[in-house]
Amino acid sequence: MSVTDQPRRRDAAATREAILRAAIEAFTRAGYDGAGVREVAAAAGVTAMLVNRYFGSKEQLFAEAVDRSFAAPTVVGADPAALPAQLAAALVARTDPASEPLNPYLLMLRSAGNPRAAEIMREAIGRHVGRRLTGLLTGPDAGERAELVLSVIAGVWLMRDVLATPALTGADPGRLKEHLSGVIQALSRPSPDPA
Amino acid sequence: MSVTDQPRRRDAAATREAILRAAIEAFTRAGYDGAGVREVAAAAGVTAMLVNRYFGSKEQLFAEAVDRSFAAPTVVGADPAALPAQLAAALVARTDPASEPLNPYLLMLRSAGNPRAAEIMREAIGRHVGRRLTGLLTGPDAGERAELVLSVIAGVWLMRDVLATPALTGADPGRLKEHLSGVIQALSRPSPDPA
DNA sequence: GTCTATAGAAAGATAGAC
DNA sequence: GTCTATCTTTCTATAGAC
Incomplete structure (x- = not known):
């Protein structure tokens, strides 16, 4: 049997990568x-022991999975003017229940109940998506408006995809987009109109 | 020993109520x-067995806890004009991390990861807060705008209280309120301005 | 009406062989 | 580099005594 006979047999880096991918999915x-360590291991084609061998613990595996998942942009583009x-x-496209099920917001919403997971995700937000979005906004309170935009994104993802409430899953996508565009626009301005 | 010697000894209704209150808290x-059934039982001053005796299972206990928690209004008042x-x-007041820790949004956000819990909460939203808020809004798409408002509420609660991101916990409450007021206002109108 | 005791499953983590 | 086997804990749920 050659070394290329089976995928990544006796290849530490490839095995580690396979575990990490399976962890993000799970x-x-x-x-x-x-998600259990055994489940992740089985999906990666290894035993549970290897997961702890490569990542130390379930918690550290989660931290790496979060960091990888949060690193790439999801719904925020590069053009500030076209943002809303x-x-x-x-x-609207990605919170459709039939959409691609692998994204950082689902990971975040389904893990938020665990206190340690919440800490890990708070730090990852500050390092990745929070920083990215803050850079797109202008004005003195860009940081807090950026996190309000994140709040809206997470909230819509929760109601429309995780909880799947009928009024949002059944809503007309075009009208939904109009409403949300108005909301994001309200958060793009540095100072809102004081009533 | 008289029957009033100890609180609710041998009083089925009072014991059931104590368990339900402890369950909502947990x-x-x-x-x-x-949250574990043992933990709930201990907080109510009974054994784990009684919890299942009165409620059948952890899942049914959760369903009753959700229904009770979602029944009363939390942040939505009675006056449509003053809504935003x-x-x-x-x-802003209630998502402060130092605020009262007993509210339906925390219960929802911390339980959303479990699929069965998500179903139970979806139904409770339709029965209680979704119906209440829809009644306050006017226009043909009131139902979907009501759930968008709920999305904003839940999203802010997630970021500011559950995850406790620095930019939101450290933000000036007055300015935060202005921003959020603008967001709610954008969702109060039946049809948004098309760009 | 409430208890003790336990069944039965599943979790995270580790020891030690090859 | 990866395995089998197991330790220890924790969970929901139930049987049966008083």
């Missing part, structure tokens, strides 16, 4: 508490 | 997966 689908319309459209 | 603090400012003020 944590996104079932959350921190709902573009973000609203992407949000 | 599920709100730790979520569906994080009043809701924004209440939301």
